[in-house]
Amino acid sequence: MKLFADLLERLVFTNSRNEKLRLLATYFREAPDPDRGWAVAAIAGTLDTRTVTPSIVRKLTEARVDPVLFRLSYDYVGDLAQTVSLIWQGQRTTEPVSLDKVVSRLRSAHRSEIAPLLESLLDCLGESERFALLKLATGGLRVGVSARMLKLALASFGDKAPEEIEELWFGLEPPYCALFAWLEGRAPAPAVDRTLLFRPAMLAHPLDAETLARLDPADFIAEWKWDGIRVQALSFDGKRRLYTRTGDDIGHAFPDILESMTWEGVIDGELLVVEDETVRPFHRLQKRLGRKAPSARAIAENPARIRAYDLLELPGADLRPQPFAIRRQRLEEWASANPLSRFDLSSVFPVETWQQIDALRERSRSGGYEGLMLKRRDSPYLAGRVKGHWFKWKREPLTADCVLMYAQRGHGKRSSYYSDFTFGCWQEGAESAGPRLVPVGKAYSGFTNAELLELDKFVRANTTERFGPVRAVTPDLVIEVAFDALQPSSRHKSGVAMRFPRIKRIRWDKPAAEADSLTTLSALRDMPMADQKQQSLL
Amino acid sequence: MSGIDWIFPTPTGLYCAAGDFYIDPMSPVDRAVVTHGHADHARAGHQKVLATTQTLAIMASRYGEEHARQTQAVNYGEQVTIGGAIVRLAPAGHVLGSAQVVIEKAGQRVVVSGDYKRRPDPTCTPFEVVPCDLFITEATFGLPVFRHPDAEEEVKKLLRSLLVFPEKTHLVGVYALGKCQRLIRILRDNGYDTPIFVHGALTALSDFYEQHGVALGELVPVTTESKKATKGRLVLCPPSALADRWSRGFSDRIAALASGWMLIRQRAKQRRVELPLVISDHADWDELTATITDVAADTIWVTHGQEEALVHYARSCGLEAAPLALQGRDEESAA
Numbered sequence: 009m010k011l012f013a014d015l016l017e018r019l020v021f022t023n024s025r026n027e028k029l030r031l032l033a034t035y036f037r038e039a040p041d042p043d044r045g046w047a048v049a050a051i052a053g054t055l056d057t058r059t060v061t062p063s064i065v066r067k068l069t070e071a072r073v074d075p076v077l078f079r080l081s082y083d084y085v086g087d088l089a090q091t092v093s094l095i096w097q098g099q100r101t102t103e104p105v106s107l108d109k110v111v112s113r114l115r116s117a118h119r120s121e122i123a124p125l126l127e128s129l130l131d132c133l134g135e136s137e138r139f140a141l142l143k144l145a146t147g148g149l150r151v152g153v154s155a156r157m158l159k160l161a162l163a164s165f166g167d168k169a170p171e172e173i174e175e176l177w178f179g180l181e182p183p184y185c186a187l188f189a190w191l192e193g194r195a196p197a198p199a200v201d202r203t204l205l206f207r208p209a210m211l212a213h214p215l216d217a218e219t220l221a222r223l224d225p226a227d228f229i230a231e232w233k234w235d236g237i238r239v240q241a242l243s244f245d246g247k248r249r250l251y252t253r254t255g256d257d258i259g260h261a262f263p264d265i266l267e268s269m270t271w272e273g274v275i276d277g278e279l280l281v282v283e284d285e286t287v288r289p290f291h292r293l294q295k296r297l298g299r300k301a302p303s304a305r306a307i308a309e310n311p312a313r314i315r316a317y318d319l320l321e322l323p324g325a326d327l328r329p330q331p332f333a334i335r336r337q338r339l340e341e342w343a344s345a346n347p348l349s350r351f352d353l354s355s356v357f358p359v360e361t362w363q364q365i366d367a368l369r370e371r372s373r374s375g376g377y378e379g380l381m382l383k384r385r386d387s388p389y390l391a392g393r394v395k396g397h398w399f400k401w402k403r404e405p406l407t408a409d410c411v412l413m414y415a416q417r418g419h420g421k422r423s424s425y426y427s428d429f430t431f432g433c434w435q436e437g438a439e440s441a442g443p444r445l446v447p448v449g450k451a452y453s454g455f456t457n458a459e460l461l462e463l464d465k466f467v468r469a470n471t472t473e474r475f476g477p478v479r480a481v482t483p484d485l486v487i488e489v490a491f492d493a494l495q496p497s498s499r500h501k502s503g504v505a506m507r508f509p510r511i512k513r514i515r516w517d518k519p520a521a522e523a524d525s526l527t528t529l530s531a532l533r534d535m536p537m538a539d540q541k542q543q544s545l546l
Numbered sequence: 547m548s549g550i551d552w553i554f555p556t557p558t559g560l561y562c563a564a565g566d567f568y569i570d571p572m573s574p575v576d577r578a579v580v581t582h583g584h585a586d587h588a589r590a591g592h593q594k595v596l597a598t599t600q601t602l603a604i605m606a607s608r609y610g611e612e613h614a615r616q617t618q619a620v621n622y623g624e625q626v627t628i629g630g631a632i633v634r635l636a637p638a639g640h641v642l643g644s645a646q647v648v649i650e651k652a653g654q655r656v657v658v659s660g661d662y663k664r665r666p667d668p669t670c671t672p673f674e675v676v677p678c679d680l681f682i683t684e685a686t687f688g689l690p691v692f693r694h695p696d697a698e699e700e701v702k703k704l705l706r707s708l709l710v711f712p713e714k715t716h717l718v719g720v721y722a723l724g725k726c727q728r729l730i731r732i733l734r735d736n737g738y739d740t741p742i743f744v745h746g747a748l749t750a751l752s753d754f755y756e757q758h759g760v761a762l763g764e765l766v767p768v769t770t771e772s773k774k775a776t777k778g779r780l781v782l783c784p785p786s787a788l789a790d791r792w793s794r795g796f797s798d799r800i801a802a803l804a805s806g807w808m809l810i811r812q813r814a815k816q817r818r819v820e821l822p823l824v825i826s827d828h829a830d831w832d833e834l835t836a837t838i839t840d841v842a843a844d845t846i847w848v849t850h851g852q853e854e855a856l857v858h859y860a861r862s863c864g865l866e867a868a869p870l871a872l873q874g875r876d877e878e879s880a881a
Contacts, residue, residue, distance in 0.1 A: 020811050021820045073690060074862065080855045081691045085810055094691035094809065139811075 009133065011039050012047050012107045013140035019151040028153060032161035036188070043107040045183025048162070050144045052155050054182055057114045060122055060145035062088055068127050069095065083477045086417055089142035096138055098131045105132060108183070114145055155254075156392055166191025174208040174391045176200055178255050203244050206255035207274060207320055207328070208391030212381060212398035219399070225359040227384055229332065230368070232355060232377045233400055234315055235290050235493070235507075236280035237297070241314055241351075243269040244323065250279075261299050264307050265314060268350035273342065276318035276389075278354070281310045287377070289495045290507065315354045316343070317381075320389055328389035335389065369403055378492060379403040405490035406532050407512055408433065409523045411445055412485040415467040417477040418452065425460055426467040426479065428452040429511065431487055433502070435526045445483055446502045446526060454490065454510030463514065486515040486523050494533045502526055504533065550680050550845070552631075553649065553656055555870050560658065560682070560849075564651040565631035567596075569658050579633065581660030582644035583608070583723055596620060596628070598635055600643025600758060604723065607750055622671065638662040639673035640827050641724030642755060648676050656680045657841060661850070663826065664833045665697060668731045669724070669760045673837075681843035682870065686828040687806050688852035694806060694830040700823045701732045704780075704802060707821055712778040715796040716821070719785035719803040722748050724827050726782055727755040729804055730762045733780070743768045743776055745783035745792070770795065789818070806830070835859060 015035045022028050036044050049055035069078055069092050078095060085091040110129060117125050126145065130138055143149045159177065163170040168191065179200030180187055189195035213219075238253040248269045250259040259266050262279070281292040292310050296302060319339040320328050327335050336356065343353050359365050359382070369380050379402035387397040410431035418427030429452065432445035455463065466485055473480040490512040497505035504526075552564035559571035567577040574591035581587055581597075583604030588597075590609035595602065599619040606613060620626060622645065625634045635645035640661040647658040657678040664673045687694075708716055720726040726748050733742070741764040744752065752762055766772065768781060773795040787793055788801050803819045806826025814822040829837065838846055838860055845866040848856045853869035860867035 017811075020815060021822065023818060023820070074858070076858050077690050077855050080852070080858070081689045084689055084852065085691055085812075087812060090811055091691055094693070 009105050009107050009110055009137050009140065011035065012043065012050075012144075013134075013137040015047065016140050016143065016149065016151055017136050019153060022152075025157070028157065029161050029164060032153070032158065033165045036162070036165045036191075039107075041185050041188055042183035045185055045188060046107050046111045048158065048184055049182035051149055051151070051153050051158050053147065055111070055144065055147075057111070057145050057147070060114065060126065062146055064123050064126065065089075065092055065142060065146060068123055068130070072096065083417065086477075089139055089146065092130075092142055093135050093138035096130050098133065098138065103132075105129070105137075110141060111144070111183075162187070162191060166193075171391060172197070175202065177208070178205040204242055204247055204249050206240060206242075206249075206251040208255075209238065209240065209253040209276070210389050210391065210398060211253070211393040212400040213393060213395060215382065215399040215401040220362060220401075223362075223382075223399075225361055225365070227386070228359045228382045229336070229385055230357045230359050230365050231317065231381045231383065233379045233381045233402070234278040234280055234287065234354065235378045236278045236287075236293055236315075239277060239279045239314060240320075241265070241269060241275045241277065243272050245272075258297070261296055261302060262312050263302070265312055265350050268348075271342070271346040271348075272323050273319060274321040275314065275316050275339075275351070276320055277314040277316040277351070280313050280315055282313040283311060289493070291495055291497065291505065312350065314351050316351055317354050318389065330388065331386040332383050332389075333385040365401075369401060377403075402492070405492055405508075405512075406494065407488055407490050408448075408529050408532070409486050409515060409518065410448060410489050411483045411520045411523045412466075412481055412487055413445055413447055413483060415463070415479050415481060425464045427460055427464070429463070429487070431489060432483075433524050433526045433529050434521075435502070443525070447500070448502045448504060448526070448529060449489065449491070449506040449509040451487075451489060451509040451511050454512055455514070459511075459514060484520050486518040486520055487511050488513040488515055494529065496533065502529075504530055550654055550656060552651055553680070553682075555849075560870075562628075562631060562649055562656075565628035565633060565649070567628055569647055570660070577628070578614075579628075579635075579647050580605070581638065581647060581658070582641055584641070584661070584721075587660065590614070594618065596626065596633070598622065598643040598645050601645070603754065604643060604751070607754060622674075636674045636676050637671035639664060639667060639670060642670045642727070642758060642760070644670060644724075646674070646676065648678070654679050656682065657843070658682045659684055659837075661686070661828055662837075663829045664837065665694070665826075667728055667827070668735065669728045669755060675837070675840045678841050678843045680845045680847065681838065681841045682847040682849065683834065683837065683856070684828065684850040685834060685848045685853050685856045686851040687826065687830050688834055688848065688856040690831045690855070692806065692809060692830045693832055694809070694826050695824050697728075697825045698732055698736065700804070700825050701729065701736055704821065704823060705733070705736065705738060707800065707802075708778065708780070711800060713798060715776040715779060715781055715799040717781050717783060717788060717793060717796060717799050717801050718823070719788045719801070719805075719819075720748070720782050721805075721827075722784055723751050725804055725825065727752055727760055727762060728827070729782070729825065730765075731760060734761070734763050738780075739763060740779065741766045743772065743779060743781040745781070745787055747784050747787070748782055785817075838863070838865070 018031050019028055065088060073095050081095055082091045113125055129141055133141060159173045160170050163173050176198060179202060186198040190197050240251045242249040248266045249257060250262055250265060251257055281288040296310050296312055316339060319335055319342055327338060382399040382401060384397050410433055412429055413432045414430040415426040416428040418425050430447050430450045432447045434443040435446045437444045467479055467481055470482040471479045472482055489509050491506035491509040493507040495505050553562045558568060558573055558575060560569040567579055568575045569579050570581055570587040571578050572589060576593045578592040579596045580601055583601050588605050590613040592614045594616045595614040596618045602617050602619050620635055622635055622637050625632055630651055632650045634648045636648050638644040638646045638660050640663055644660060646660055649656045655678040657676050661684050662673050720729055730742060744765045745768055749767060752765055756762055776796060785803055800820050802821035802823055804823040804825040806828055807813045808822030808824045834856060846860040847868055847870040849870040857867045857869050
């Protein structure tokens with residue numbers, strides 16, 4: 009446990025990517041099996057200890073520490089694991105506890121045994137080990153190591169190509185002993201039946217003007233970037249899978265999609281709700297996500313569809329090394345050869361000039377898509393966010409001038425700063441009452457560190473009320489909010505919800521009374537968008 | 547409450563009506579008693595200032611000899627009558643010359659702690675427990691998450707890092723008054739006798755400590771040329787310089803910061819600190835609560851930091867307690 013705690017400690021305080029890779033590789037060399045495999049699982053988020061919930065940790069702590077003092081401490085620190093590891097007064101024993109022992113006991117414990125187990129572990133560990141234990145048990149280490157970086161570290165440790173790790177990854181299970189045996193040259197590569205495994209997804213880079221200037225339009229094909237969730241649909245020998253772009257299996261929530269997959273192959277596409285051949289706003293899809301088994305009614309009310317972008321494999325043929333233009337052709341052949349229901353093709357456009365494409369991007373403000381994708385004609389399908397192949401060119405965001413209403417303390421690296429902001433627009437009140445503010449959204453990004461300090465200062469100096477970690481402020485400060493779309497919402501009092509709101513500018517200069525009204529804001533709402541006629545222009 | 551009505555907070559600072567003076571006022575006043583030399587306590591421009599000899603010397607070196615029209619230096623324990631109050635200063639253990647203000651009138655005693663700590667510090671006189679009726683305490687680290695480790699162990703971490711990374715310049719952020727000299731003194735006590743590089747903003751106060759009998763060993767001012775010669779050595783600078791252009795001249799460096807806030811990982815990370823050193827000149831939670839017991843006051847006023855938690859604690863011990871809102875304090879100004 010000590011080695012793992014030290015690793016986390018050092019990762020937290022290391023900013024350099026290379027240094028982090030080096031720390032990980034050193035740890036893999038020093039730590040024994042199966043400890044190091046559990047560590048990999050903890051960092052990758054594949055460790056299943058979901059029985060330990062934050063509320064168990066809170067209850068345990070409140071039994072040991074004055075609940076008021078604990079609450080104040082947690083409000084201040086902004087991170088549960090850090091708060092508890094510091095506030096816990098343990099009786100340290102001298103005998104070291106291995107990571108394997110901790111994980112095995114957590115995994116095998118019955119629900120009712122979890123709290124006493126956690127308590128006894130906390131009692132026999134030191135502060136940094138307590139921190140590691142709580143991070144590990146409650147999930148979400150947040151030590152600045154992505155799954156990709158972890159795989160790079162594994163690859164460099166075993167002197168393998170990162171792609172080899174990617175290919176095997178979804179067929180492996182913690183604590184990854186077979187993986188380490190292979191990486192250390194003690195055994196052949198783990199035998200994994202990859203047929204139904206998730207294929208690592210190819211991701212795009214955001215496009216900026218500078219990059220655009222260097223690109224030749226003739227090399228590219230443009231495609232709508234639909235606003236749903238990116239998925240991978242696999243079907244072989246009657247067995248079918250539906251994965252998100254991070255490899256989570258979500259098939260159970262979409263039996264309608266699985267049932268329709270009578271074809272064979274691997275399709276990369278966008279999961280959408282489509283009704284009357286019109287893509288419906290994202291929140292309709294949200295009603296289908298995260299359900300274990302949707303009712304027939306939920307399925308009928310929000311019919312799901314996959315808009316296919318790419319064809320990765322056909323039985324016996326891996327198309328990923330082929331250029332995109334060829335894969336697209338094969339996709340179109342596949343579409344005409346199979347009776348498709350709940351699947352259709354995403355439209356593509358040849359690129360003549362960037363101006364023509366830019367006009368297309370901005371032409372319509374209607375909903376369902378977020379902008380354009382630009383894909384190189386000759387790009388193979390590569391794992392991860394590889395530079396220079398795929399670009400996403402989002403439509404320009406909408407903006408509104410809103411008034412800051414509430415602020416909440418942030419978490420993680422922003423703990424103790426007021427960094428989550430709720431803002432509102434003016435709504436006409438009853439005749440005599442005059443306009444009043446209604447909350448329209450919440451943002452916690454878009455500002456620089458310097459602006460964060462200014463906002464934090466404004467919040468502290470203009471607090472009118474406190475509710476735990478939330479403060480209400482004098483409605484004096486106007487913030488210009490950028491967002492990708494405005495959707496109707498029954499959850500919000502204002503009746504609208506912003507998609508990806510972020511703070512674009514702080515308008516220190518603008519009087520609050522001149523901020524936008526709800527009527528002005530509502531006019532920006534997305535109109536449903538009918539499908540374009542499918543076209544093949546290759 | 548305590549029934550003591552001759553001391554209370556005002557927008558300018560804590561005011562003692564019995565003696566018509568302010569304690570650590572934020573703006574110029576006729577008569578001020580100053581607890582110690584940190585800028586959020588000691589300001590220039592008062593008519594009369596009473597403080598320890600060291601604090602007055604620090605104020606003079608920061609603001610010039612003319613920082614007040616008239617100054618009165620007192621030693622710890624020396625009694626002075628101001629108006630209807632008897633005042634003396636007791637050591638606070640925070641930095642060189644730091645004091646608590648002990649005020650008596652009509653058989654009642656009030657102690658204003660100023661900033662204080664109770665851990666060993668070779669550079670200043672240790673905190674003195676003064677039993678009183680009303681204790682006005684600081685609460686910079688007034689939450690039970692703050693339990694500072696032994697400062698010497700933290701210094702050993704720094705020394706180990708110097709051994710493990712002999713190719714790196716170790717840049718350590720320290721407050722110019724107190725933390726800097728305490729860190730150097732502990733380093734020397736642990737056998738580190740290599741010359742230490744110091745940022746220009748730290749030299750005057752370090753010289754001042756030397757003059758007051760705190761030996762610091764050889765200190766070398768950092769210059770543009772000498773930046774190249776700091777590989778594997780210690781360079782001390784004010785915390786703000788860590789993120790400043792000044793720090794870019796060092797090729798391969800590790801950023802360390804000596805502060806009580808470093809206990810919170812996310813805090814350290816916010817400041818891009820790679821080697822956090824938890825060394826504090828303020829009392830931690832255990833020291834704050836122990837002191838409340840030790841002074842045996844019936845009434846506790848809490849100021850400077852996390853008032854709410856310490857007030858809650860004092861009330862749960864059956865004491866009268868209230869937060870004392872003072873203007874112009876920033877939670878991290880001199881921790």
